[in-house]
Amino acid sequence: MATMLQEIKEIGSHAKDIYDYLLAGIDPRLADYPLMQSPIHMTAILLSYLFFVLYLGPRLMANRKPFQLKEAMIVYNFMLVGLSIFIVYEFLMSGWATTYTWRCDIIDTSNSPQALRMVRVAWLFWFSKIIELMDTIFFVLRKKHGQITFLHIFHHSFMPWTWWWGVGYAPGGMGSFHAMVNCCVHIIMYFYYGLSAAGPRFQKFLWWKKYMTAIQLIQFVLVSLHATQYYFLDSCAYQFPIILHLIWIYGTFFFVLFSNFWIQAYVKGKRLPKHDVKECQNGTAVYKNGKCHDNGKHHENSKGIKYGVTNGTNNVCAHHENGSSHTGKMKKA
Template sequence: MQSPIPMSALLLCYLFFVMYLGPRIMANRKPFQLKEAMIVYNFALVVLSIFIVYEFLMSGWVTTYTWRCDAVDTSDSPQALRMVQVAWLFWFSKIIELMDTIFFVLRKRHGQITFLHIFHHSFMPWTWWWGVCYAPGGMGSFHAMVNSSVHVIMYFYYGLSAAGPRFQKFLWWKKYMTAIQLIQFVLVSLHATQYYFMDSCDYQFPLIIHLVWMYGTFFFVLFSNFWVQAYVKGKRLPKKDVMQCQNGTAVITNGKHHENGNGINHGDINGSAHHENGGSHVGKMKKA
């Protein structure tokens, strides 16, 4: 934490790998499965996120904070230092979460490496490094606690998804993950907004409140656009009657999309349209 240069260099290496080097390396290679690694990774982040939420709560949010204007405790008291430690741990968790994109690259899931994804994963650790340096705690840490709470749910979902097809029936709530993200940004923005209506507030770093408010509003707009594109217009979902070829088997889906964590798309199959052999059908498949 003595200098932002190592952190900035790491993030630049991350951007270079996920946007250029990684795709070039994987261009002529088969995607890695990484099933076991992803299961361990996701559930480890569930445990870490639970611990971070607990530490934020015990460091002030359910002990001494008012949930309104809470200043940063700059003393050397055990509770103040506990808040500094969990603020650093939250920042470090953002570094760990860079692996999300690395997994996408290695599994050749290029469609999931969106501007929203890359911006979120690179912007958060860079800004929070300054938060740990100058304002570890106080009302500016509210969004970190909320974000960690959401990540408990999110990485639990990812862990089940990576576990395989037998867990697909437990993932009916995928659509609501985006809704949970939207609720997160509403809560964060509302909590920051109250600062502007207070007669006085002793919080030492108003700039952070301004940034948190802009961050919550900006990401609410981005995630709302994702919601509209994916679940209203359906642009991020497979079109109806899409022909897919998986291991030589032609499958016609009805537009429903599922992922089993191993890079294979499954859909509801129209029984009469599913053939594993047959010259005429193979010819049509190749033409398609």
Template sequence: MEGIVTMYQDFMKKADPRIADYPLMQSPFLVLGILLAYVYFVLSLGPRLMANRKPLNLKKFMVLYNFFLVGLSLYIVYEFLMAGWLTGYTWRCDPVDFSQDPKALRMVSVAWLFVFSKFIELTDTVIFVLRKKNEQVTFLHLFHHSVLPWSWWWGAKFGPGGMGSFHAMINSMVHVVMYFYYGLSAAGPAFQKYLWWKKHITAIQLAQFVIVSVHISQYYFMPSCQYQFPIFIHLIWIYGTIFFILFSNFWYQSYTKGKRLPRVAQQAAQHNGSSIHENGSVTNGKVKAN
């Protein structure tokens, strides 16, 4: 047992000391505890607590929550750009800068903020449970919200920045669009006519995985690359492939079969004699990427 503890301590000594004092970054066990508690709540405790209660009316909270995440995602994108992606990165083999340079420290800060935002986004699923929308807690949704924050934590802990941060910036760009849509959808029936582009959110998410995978795949074709964490390259590529497959299936089930058309599109389809139907509601429920 002492050997395992010593091995863990030696391993953690390789972490980036610049991020050590940020909230949630002291120990992986704290983060693991939060994610396990999250899974337990959404799969067991939450549904049992709500079993004999009416769904909570969270419309106003949902509007504020979604537009808050729009603003936060925009800020994260801006910080990634200013910390390297528009101020020195080559968009090819970019190693992590471990110096005390202001831009390098700015990258550390935004890498942490990105990870922290993923824990804020666990609220998505809590909303589902409190509104008794348990059918929306799909495998894809739960996998994204529980597994990826764990992976991103290790990325920020050991290598905040460099080419491994590209997917985080792209993900934040997608979240600007996605949470803007969900903010409008939560705002009420008056905004339903502006929600015709629901289908395109999934298209943007699929494009995200292609862009991220193409960017990270450069590593395998370069004669040499000094990026310090090849394991992150492999994981990003694997995640990109897995999520492209999962979201392609979501696209097929939702739109090819016509199960999740926006209300305005559904009404148009019904008017034209189509047999496509849905439940007629646009809510904060969704399956989403990273």
């Protein structure tokens, strides 16, 4: 027993030494920024987030009606549009549109105004990831459980945790490229979410939903290519190559995940946009391409009209091939 306690004590001592060593590498210019004194606070926030969205939230909402939260979501999404625009502008002015070469750009570790500006926007980008945890909170409160996928949870929890270390060690330089690109994508993404939250009258402006996934894929290609060039440069004095290795892995991994989402949603049609679906009088879904589905079945008569089969219900919906509803005709299955 004494030997075991001694071993545990030694392991704890080594773990503390490693922890102190990791903290010693944090950029001292971030010492006064919120949540940057230790990874413990950030980790506690992310664990609380996971506990709420995966366990506590669904249990609390189990016997409650979903909240609407329309006004809150509109404000939230357009606030993030404005924040993302500001972050992109600050990244550009801090180096990417001024002194950076877009190749081997090292971290400016000085206390010059531009270097401190880059530190500030790098931290602001990380903090925006904490704000974006509200995406999932809204899903839970609105009981949109289908939106809480592995991809969504992993992206919203893994990225803030890793970027805390990224901004702590390397606030700037070529490792910040993917942060700027990510915010460019989020301008478009949260603008879409804001319009979507505004209600049905804005649905006609949301025809480009599936292209958001394409934009995400382009983002990951650009990020991976930018990081890849490091391996082909004759010499590059970038201070933290491990950051670039992780960015390359991150970009490639998420390209695979988002590609799978694209295939499931737009090739196999398992996650069609809401505005691509109309409702029949009996609630059966009618797709704009003329297919009227219920339980995956339909019939077509000689007049080019498709009738949904309802598996035992007495009502079916009729829909013309050109997408117009066949008004007034309800037939028995």
